[in-house]
Amino acid sequence: MQKLQAVIFDWAGTLVDFGSFAPTTIFVEAFRRGYDFDVSLAEARVPMGLGKWDHIQAVGRIPEVAERWLAQFGEPMTNKNIDDIYEVFMPLQIAKVAQHADPIPGAPQVLNQLRDKGLKIGSCTGYPRCVIDELLPAAKANGIAPDNVVATDDLASGGRPAPYMVLKNVIDLAVTDVNACVKVDDSVPGITEGLNASMWTVALLLSGNEAGLTQAEYEAADEETLAQARTKARLAFDGSGAHYQIDTIADLPAVLEDIDKRLAAGEKP
Structure with missing residues (x-):
């Protein structure tokens, strides 16, 4: 029986803009x-x-x-x-x-899979509202359209690493249990944000800020190059407390299945 209720994503380096450029x-x-x-x-x-x-x-x-x-x-x-x-x-x-609204490979498909499973899809960003509102139409045209978007200046209480943006998603999406939420991010403050809200957290190693690869570099890289990039990103994330570390959003479905099993067994993040 599915226990998860929602997945909350960062934007640049997570859903769009490979490498967070x-x-x-x-x-x-x-x-x-x-x-x-x-x-x-x-x-x-x-x-x-x-x-x-x-x-x-x-x-x-x-x-x-x-x-x-x-x-x-x-x-x-x-x-x-x-x-x-x-x-x-x-x-x-x-x-x-x-101009940076191209989806991370696999992101539209993963969002569709989440919707098919009945999961709610939230998002938050370090961008202020005036910036994210410029990005949203272009991202939607590319298949990226979360159910909810919270910008860093939407709340007087401030942004990351405090948990307020993800908790605003919980409220907006009518999620009943923060432990049934997953925060997915390519930055350490975004992981800390999820942990501060008592959510499961998933760090992205290769699509975002820490590796700093362009999509073309990622797609052309041999395994040794990718291994070096993972090592570089892990140096940042190993002390972050992230529950999982994966390459990109394309690897997320298997992680969500594992979290569902852990929730069903009575585990909490």
């Missing part, structure tokens, strides 16, 4: 346009999963970035600096996010 490349561009300051793509990836203002702040606090900022400007990064970069970031993200 829409936010990261635009963070790099926003720093450059806002203050003629360079951050690397790897540095921009470090705090992925946070709300975007918090993400900019977290990048600025990376020791190497903070040191370069101090050398260039003579003082530490301030909230005013973060506001300025955020104001540059937002229009760029709104303008370009729909």
Whole structure:
């Protein structure tokens, strides 16, 4: 007997945008346009999963970035600096996010399977509402249309790693038990979010932020290259507390079957 009620997904790197390039490349561009300051793509990836203002702040606090900022400007990064970069970031993200609406391979099929089983499909994102609303029509045209979407600024209580966005999904979807929910994400803050809500959590190793592969690189990679990418991602996720680690959303159905068996046996996340 099925025990699961809902699966709640992240967006970039989980459902769409293989490698989570829409936010990261635009963070790099926003720093450059806002203050003629360079951050690397790897540095921009470090705090992925946070709300975007918090993400900019977290990048600025990376020791190497903070040191370069101090050398260039003579003082530490301030909230005013973060506001300025955020104001540059937002229009760029709104303008370009729909260009990154290609689904992760297998994602439309998995969502259809979940619906066929009667599972509810939620989602939440580090994107603010004005950005995710630009992405939704393009994603829907590509077969990605969750039952519910919560953006990081929909709630006054804030975003990840706090559990409020996933709990808002629970309320909106009329789910009766958080233990019967699964959170699927490609970032550590997104996994922590699910754990803080007492949900099962599934970390994605190869489709998202931690591996940083493009879809073309993933599809062309030999097994040794993929193994190296998994190892890189596991270094981030091994301490996250994620219940499962899989390559991409295409591997999720087998995990959900296992969780259902564990729930039926009386286990809780």
